[in-house]
Every structure is written in C-alpha cells, then in structure tokens.
Amino acid sequence: xxxxxxxxxxxxxxxxxxxxxxxxxxxxxxxxxxxxxxxxxxxxxxxxxxxxxxxxxxxxxxxxxxxxxxxxxxxxxxxxxxxxxxxxxxxxxxxxxxxxxxxxxxxxxxxxxxxxxxxxxxxxxxxxxxxxxxxxxxxxxxxxxxxxxxxxxxxxxxxxxxxxxxxxxxxxxxxxxxxxxxxxxxxxxxxxxxxxxxxxxxxxxxxxxxxxxxxxxxxxxxxxxxxxxxxxxxxxxxxxxxxxxxxxxxxxxxxxxxxxxxxxxx
Numbered sequence: 001x002x003x004x005x006x007x008x009x010x011x012x013x014x015x016x017x018x019x020x021x022x023x024x025x026x027x028x029x030x031x032x033x034x035x036x037x038x039x040x041x042x043x044x045x046x047x048x049x050x051x052x053x054x055x056x057x058x059x060x061x062x063x064x065x066x067x068x069x070x071x072x073x074x075x076x077x078x079x080x081x082x083x084x085x086x087x088x089x090x091x092x093x094x095x096x097x098x099x100x101x102x103x104x105x106x107x108x109x110x111x112x113x114x115x116x117x118x119x120x121x122x123x124x125x126x127x128x129x130x131x132x133x134x135x136x137x138x139x140x141x142x143x144x145x146x147x148x149x150x151x152x153x154x155x156x157x158x159x160x161x162x163x164x165x166x167x168x169x170x171x172x173x174x175x176x177x178x179x180x181x182x183x184x185x186x187x188x189x190x191x192x193x194x195x196x197x198x199x200x201x202x203x204x205x206x207x208x209x210x211x212x213x214x215x216x217x218x219x220x221x222x223x224x225x226x227x228x229x230x231x232x233x234x235x236x237x238x239x240x241x242x243x244x245x246x247x248x249x250x251x252x253x254x255x256x257x258x259x260x261x262x263x264x265x266x
Contacts, residue, residue, distance in 0.1 A: 001061055006081035007074075012061030013054035013082070017045030022115070022261075023091035026053035027079060027099030029121070029244055030190050031145065031156060031176050031183065033060030036096065039250035047258060049092075054082060056098065058186045070189035072098075076105035080113055089113040092261050096120040096246040097217075098186075104196050107205035107231065115264050118257055120210040121243045123218045124227045126195040133191040141184035146177040158214030158242020168248070197230040207233030208260040210253060212241035234260075 003012050014034055024044050026037040034053035041051040055062040057078060058070055079102050083089045092115050095103035100122020107117035127133060139148055153162060153173060161168055200207070209231075211224035224235035236256050241248040 003061065004082065004085055006085050007078045008069075009057040009065060009078060010063040011054050011057065011078060011082055013052055013086075014041075015050065015052045016041050017050045018048060019050060021045075021048045021050040023050045023052060023083075023088035024257075024261075025079065025083060025088060025091050025093045026051060027093065027095035027102045028053070028056065028060075029097035029099060029156065030059075030186055031152060031179065032172070032244070032247075033175075036244065036247045040246050040254055043250060043254040044257070047254075049261075050088075052082075052086065052088060054079075056186070058182065064182060065185070067185045067188050070186050072101045072105060072189060072193040075189070076102045076109065079106055080110050083113050090115045092116045092118070092257075094118045094120065094246070094257060095122065097122050097243060098190055101190070101193055101196070104200060104207070104227070104231070107203055107207050108196060108199040111204040114205045116206045116208065116260055118208040118210060118260060119223075119227055120253065121212050121215050121218060121223055121245045122209070122227070123222050124196045124200060124230045125222060126193060127191045128222075130191055133187070137184055137187045137191060140187055141181055144181045145179050145183060149173060149177045152176055155217050156243050158212055158240065158248055160214060160240040161242060161248050197226075200231040203231045203233070205231075206260070206263055207231040208256065209233065209235035210245055210256055211235060211237050212243060212245040212248065213237055213239045214242040215245070217243040
C-alpha cells in the first residue's frame with residue numbers, strides 16, 4: 001500500500017489500470033475506506049482508465065489527525081495536493097458521500113485539475129440533520145461505532161442491500177464495528193461542513209450527481225437535482241441503491257460515469 005506526503009499529512013492510496021490511461025480519482029465515504037471502490041475501480045480500469053482510490057486523513061491507512069484539521073475544505077486541499085503530487089491532472093474525480101463533498105469543492109475551486117466531477121450519494125448543502133447526527137457523534141466519540149452498528153448500516157446502505165446481499169453487507173458491518181472512537185473526529189468534520197451551492201454557481205467543471213433510490217441519508221432532491229441545479233450539471237437516479245451507491249451498484253454507476261466522462265476530451 002503506497003502512501004504519499006501532501007498538505008501536511010500522509011495519504012494511503014491504491015492505483016490500478018494502465019499508467020497511460022486518463023486518471024479517475026476515487027474519494028470514499030465516511031465510515032468506509034478506499035476499498036469501497038474496488039468493484040467500480042475494476043470496471044473503470046478495464047475500460048482503460050487509471051484509477052487512484054485514496055483514504056482521507058484520519059481514515060483507512062492514512063495518517064490520523066485532530067478535529068480542527070478534518071473539515072471538508074482541508075480534505076479538498078488534500079485531494080488537490082494528491083492530484084498534483086501524483087501528476088494525475090486533469091482527471092475525473094468521483095466521490096461518494098463525504099468524497100462527494102470533496103468532489104464538489106474541487107469542481108468549484110480547482111477546475112484546472114479536473115476534467116469532470118461526480119458526487120454520488122452526496123450533497124451541496126450544509127447538514128440538514130445536524131441535531132440528529134450530533135447525537136450520533138456523541139455516541140461514536142464515547143464508545144466507537146460498534147454500539148450503534150445497526151443504525152449505522154441503515155444510514156450507509158439501502159434496503160435492498162441490507163435485506164438481500166449479506167455477502168456485501170457483513171464484511172462492512174465488521175469493518176465499521178471495529179473502527180476506533182477517533183473516527184468521531186471525522187464525523188464532526190462531515191456534519192459541521194458548510195454548504196457549497198453559492199460557490200458552484202457558474203461552475204466550469206462538468207458535474208454529475210448520482211442519487212440512490214433508497215438513500216435515506218440524502219434523498220432526492222438533495223443528492224441529485226439540488227446539486228445539478230447549483231452546478232449547472234446533470235443528475236441521475238440509480239435503483240436498488242442506498243447512500244453508498246458506488247459500492248451497492250458499481251456496474252450501473254460505472255455506466256453513468258463512462259457516459260459522463262465521454263462528454264469531455266482530455
């Protein structure tokens with residue numbers, strides 16, 4: 001597992017696909033790590049793209065950090081620095097949930113680094129369930145995610161996955177239940193983010209919003225139409241997927257992404 005020092009932290013990443021291919025950078029959800037993109041990355045690499053999936057600071061194999069350095073603006077700066085350090089730009093940038101917050105910030109602020117951006121199961125708004133998630137934060141901070149693992153799974157995955165795909169859900173149940181209480185510092189950064197709608201006005205980067213039909217965390221129009229309207233982009237709905245749409249329906253997401261990528265030329 002390679003790591004790279006950028007923006008005052010160390011980020012773990014995994015690359016796949018031909019080195020000559022146009023890069024697709026994959027930015028994961030809170031409570032996951034870069035491996036949530038393994039199925040999607042395999043499809044994109046098979047189409048000739050160079051995929052780079054990385055872990056956010058304080059998550060996965062990347063360096064831990066304190067709360068005041070885990071805001072979404074800092075994570076967006078990390079992503080920009082990663083792209084520059086690895087020579088990946090201009091690239092396609094795809095983020096699920098937390099990664100989507102990063103994708104939208106890059107689309108607005110660093111169009112020089114991006115060909116396109118895609119926000120999956122994400123939002124351009126400030127958190128509209130702050131009080132509810134603040135209570136979640138308190139439990140995770142005190143005890144770790146394991147004590148609320150069933151609640152967490154319902155937040156992160158759709159009903160179809162939870163009821164009919166144990167081979168997908170059970171490994172992630174184990175993964176999330178074993179996360180340390182320090183993951184609460186990243187939760188704080190997510191739920192206390194600012195909105196990005198104003199910055200997205202006049203966005204020069206083509207943006208695609210992908211909403212899961214079973215996403216109860218950011219249901220339509222939050223994860224689809226609102227992002228598209230703010231950015232001048234497009235949105236699509238993927239059936240039988242919840243909040244972690246990239247993980248739950250990688251083939252359908254890949255189909256949408258490939259069409260999105262094809263709208264621009266490197």
